[in-house]
Amino acid sequence: MTPAPDRPRLDRAFLARPELEVAPDLLGCTIWHGSVGIRLTEVEAYAGARDPGSHSYRGRTPRNAVMFGPAGHLYCYFTYGMHHCLNVVCGPEGESSAVLLRAGEVVSGEALVRERRSGTKGPPAFRDLARGPARLCRALGLDLAADGTDLCAPGAPVWLEPGPDRGSGGDRREGNGADRIRTGPRVGLRGPGGDGTAYPWRFWLADEPTVSPYRPAAPPRRRTGH
DSSP, X not given: OOOOTTSOOOOHHHHXXXXXXXXXXXXXXXXXXXXXXXXXXXXXXXXXXXXXXXXXXXXXXXXXXXXXXXXXXXEEEEEXXXXXXXXXXXXXTTSOOEEEEEEEEEEEOHHHHHHHTTTSSSOOOGXXXXXXXXXXXXXXXXXXXXXXXXXXXXXXXXXXXXXXXXXXXXXXXXXXXXXGEEEEOOTTOOSGGGOTTTOOOEEEETXXXXXXXOOOOOOOOOOOOO
């Protein structure tokens, strides 16, 4: 499979909806960067000021500014001093919300993805090429320079293609894929945002080997010494 200029793309109206509608509807869609395409199998929703797990829970900063809209832009951040992660901004402009792209299946450009992942210990299994948000970002060859990229702009180097179970407007066709969607707690969050009962905002496709394993947040380290 190779990308082409006339491949369908999700439009801004599709992404300008509430994050809890957009997140499950992104499953099965493909994110493209050049010749690399990754079909999304796992995402997480983040709801800004309503969500203690969100980067924008306490307001706007230079780091999270793109989360405040307009919808359809990439929010890329650097974490743990080594990893980049990608989010798709959604919802109405001025109200920060986004969907973290957690994992997917490489459907195009596998050789290039393997080259980008060559620094890992041994050749990764196919299922692990984009299994986890940092791996997905690396597989696409994106970093902080992608922050603010408009996925909906004509000719944009990064874009989202609707899945095969969707109509031309990105809407999910009834009976095609919706029954495979599962929900649960988000990965690695401490405190209220990690409460899977209050925030079951991780969405994934059942029976997909590329979905990352769930891990609760590690407890904070106890300080020793003075």
